[in-house]
Amino acid sequence: MEEIFDAKKNEYNSDDLSILTWIINNNIKTEKGEIIDFKDRLFLLDILTDWSQEIVIKKCAQIGGSVTFNIKALFATLKLGWNTIYTFPTDSDVNEFVNTKTNMIIRNNPVFGEMSSDNVQRKTLGDRTLFFKGTVSKTAAIMTTADLLIHDEASRSDQLVLDTMKSRVKASKFKGRWLFSNPTTDKDAIDIAWNKSDKKEWHIVCGGCKTEQVMTFPESIKVNKHDISRTRYTCKVCDAMITDDMRRNGYWKALSPGKKISGYHISLFMAPWVTAKEIYDDSKAEQAYFYNFVLGEPYVPTDFEVSKRLILDNWTPKDLRTGKYFLGVDVGNIKHYVLGSEYGILKVGKFSKWSDLDELIKLYSPVMVIDAMPDNTMSKYYVENYRATYMSYFKENRDNPKLTVWWGTGDRRGIVYSNRNRVIDELIDVLLRAKILFGLDNHSEIYTYLKHWESLRKVKSKDRHGAETYEWESTNGQDHFVFATLYYYLAVLSSGSGSVFGESTQFQQKEVQLNDAKSVEDLSRVFCSANGMEYDEE
Secondary structure, three states, rough: OOOHHHHHHHOOOHHHHHHHHHHHHHHOOOOOOEEOOOOOOOOOHHHHHOOOOOOEEEEOOOOHHHHHHHHHHHHHHHHHHOOEEEEEEEEEHHHHHHHHHHHHHHHHHHHHHOOOOOOEEEEEEEEEEEEEEEEOOOOOOOOOOOOOEEEEOOHHOOOHHHHHHHHHHOOOOEEEEEEEEEOOOOOOHHHHHHHHHHOEEEEEEOOOOOOOOEEOOOOEEEOOOHHHHEEEEEOOOOEEEEHHHHHOOEEEEEOOOOOOOEEEEEOOHHHOOOOHHHHHHHHOOHHHHHHHHOOOOOOOOOOEEEEHHHHHHOOOOOOOOOOOOOEEEEEEOOOEEEEEEEEEEEEEEEEHHHHHHHHHHHHHHOEEEEEOHHHHHHHHHHHHHOOOOOEEEOOOOOOOOOOOEEEEHHHHEEEEEOOHHHHHHHHHHHOOOOOEOOOOOHHHHHHHHHHHOOEEEEEEEEOOOOOEEEEEEEEEOOOOOHHHHHHHHHHHOOOOOOOOOOOOOOOOOOOOOOOOOOHHHHHHHHHHHHHOOOOOOO
């Protein structure tokens, strides 16, 4: 980064390359036409002047982050000569933000000169451009190269599109990638990047005992039960009042210094205009809102996630082969499969050519359930040309709403229908009762398989009648092995046994120690150790 600034010093006065000096000298105004004032937002100054290649900000709502990065992106285009791609979840998000924020900032500040405010998706200054793009978009993909990617609301964006966009900065010297968002659940884009970062938290010092601390809920709030209006911020150590000035005049301190990614966590505890009573009142509201938009933290109800222990507890070193095979195939550009016996899963993998599936069928002669979506052409082919093959559709049974799985008859022979969320519930229940065992013996398979399961979350929604319900969703779109496992489960059910397995099996589970596992790689090592295999560091 220093080399880039040094090169620009030949073109500009060195003060011009300080974004704070530039803001002050040019009286930069906000979208409302007001001079930018950081008095109550001192925590944004370090973020504004941080030119790290990778930045992640895990933040609460209405804190000024989007406007800060908007001004920073305009500065980078104007002064550093960078092409920048700035994304939002959807095109409608882009239209709203650019028209109400970016265009108004450009119009309110003569320093941007001839930069057009007419084109929503493109802001050009000379030969450099600031692009705006929705990750879920009906317009053509941006094919130009860029120096910097800025992903606003990254947690709510299409994760595959965000990953694909990394290729846009390959030719740049800077290769910048900045993500910020209210988090959703753990293991989403922001949470993953945050856990790889230096994890800077805003530290304040108590005026009473002088203890340095990070404000958290509920430890930093003292509720006055006799007069709620007198609820206040409190020191975690001496119970002295934490004043607005103490919160305002904090400082960033890294909890994991030395990491490549520069990470910041912003909560409403840092906002001097927000009272302790407001945070306390918010804590009694819907918990996902409170965690995501007030605390700036991911939220996962404890019983609404699929943990690594759920999968690992069902691992066995025994041979699960019986001569009968069942195969589940999730269809996409890359196909994912799960192969097993009636006792459990033997092999997982992926392929891109249909001929690879033909070879699997030739080798194992399995009962197979294959995903019918997004295109059922090949699914129909396999149903019509291979015995004991079914294609899967998710739907509700309006004649019998309590039915979870049912099989097509007559001209619908070869189709298995299931209620999506309820059959996933059923599969997880089967896993919890250890009715599906795991005999995988390849650590790379285990690594990917676990990651797909760990992305699964139950999210609150409303059904078509407006009733509150929950749906299983992936935090990053990478849930293909989950559904391949579900199709394997349906294939076993198709044998007509009534349940996947009997109440007991001949296999004895082996206890796996998980306490020291801090990552998915660690889990692979646990598997290999428990199975008497050598872990391949490559």
